[in-house]
Amino acid sequence: MTGITLTAEQIRNAPAAVRQWIEQEVFTSLGLAAPRAAVTIPPQASHLVACSVEDIAGVLEHIRGVLPAVNVLFELGRPGISFGQPAVMTFRLMDILHHTRLHDVGEAITCLEMINQALTEVKKDPSVRFCGFDNEGHCLIAPQTQASIATLWQTMMQRQQAAQAREAAGRVAPAA
Template structure:
């Protein structure tokens, strides 16, 4: 048997899959069973809105002056863990905090509230919710919303690359 010792900084700075694996190994070694989604998570999932690419583009337009909120929004373009009925995608708040380089969870929660408010304005529905939360430190979104954010990101990157190509073509010397 071989043992490995990791510092808290090494664990904190490890890629998300490694941190999740460590978490599962600790849970398993203590003989604990990971808990199923809570009733609160299921109840919150019922109020989440499945957002289209157009919805997400509207949200970006509303929050574009606040870079941290835009950065947080695009974190949800990454694949999350899908579970439950109705299905939801879960993202660990600590992973989002780490990826966005925000300093405090309160900053992250402020960004998520901005996104929720922007969606309510875009949809003209004060009850519309981009995300919800469970008691385990996860943020929940609808799977369609995650797919829409990923598609919007890809579209934005393709447009930016096309603009760069056109700009390069204009300044290239004639042969």
């Protein structure tokens, strides 16, 4: 028997077929059932929209009380892999699952569907979609949506740091 060691980065950058094979081998070795492939959303039934920072803030307001969904939303602010024409950003559901510490892919999909629903309420259009899925276990979003999520996250972190700095400055008594 021969063994090899791969870093998370090597696995993440491997071709899709290799990643799928590795996932199957891990599930098999652990005696687990492999996750079912996500269902593709037919393009004629709905469409991915490019969300602005304001759209994402509205979505966040709708899901604020559901921490796992908030975590999934901000997970999609990370850089993804862009492909296709028109371009879409792809994120592996297994990576989302791992980074958000959810228990199974079904939970991640439930959170993504909550985000989709929140966007339909924000946009007041039942045909819009924040994300879609492919048959290889990926979540798909518009590149502008990913950039808007990242921008909202950065803005929130800057506000938090500024508030902490003001609070710290208020606690420091001037030397007299």
